[in-house]
Amino acid sequence: MEELKTKIRQEGIVIGNDVLKVDSFLNHQIDPKLMKAIGREFAKRFEGCLITKILTVESSGIAPAMSVAHELSVPVVYAKKTSSRITDADVYESNVFSFTKNKKYKIRVSRKFITKDDCVLIIDDFLANGQAILGLYEIITKSGASFAGAGIVIEKGFQGGGDMLRKMGIRVESLAIVENMSETKILFK
């Protein structure tokens, strides 16, 4: 998606050699016009898949997920990273290793929001090693729902998560795949 690549080139900040900071339009401040275009693009790519739910993980996945959900007129469900007194007890859980925080955490989704009658599309902001998508996929498998695939805003192709998921037979659609990046240059596939 050219509009997204241009925005990444203009505003993306590379930290070290494997973290891309895009907090001016996706991870802190959010660009609604770009989010709308992202939603439209995912809806086009997964057209005809009879999707009934969008699944993401809080918090950065929610904006693009909401945009696709609006295009497809289906609800968004986001996996929670923390539990509290108001969290449902009846949940599907999975463990995820966080690339950015370098630690393991648990994600949970109430059983009442994903059922075996659903066809689920996963949306997330970034794909690095693929652990977040695997955790969400595990929740879908536990629920017995059908799985349409994963839509990713930015895939860092050099980290291998996308290749691993595709080898598993998972459909992964990424709007921008970064092949290589440094503080001065970001190259796309």
Ligand code: 5GP
């Ligand atoms: P994975 O589980 O694929 O290793 O990492 C994906 C998750 O880590 C995403 O949900 C995203 O929140 C975060 N993440 C991974 N790499 C980056 C990055 O370069 N920049 C930002 N902002 N988040 C990232």
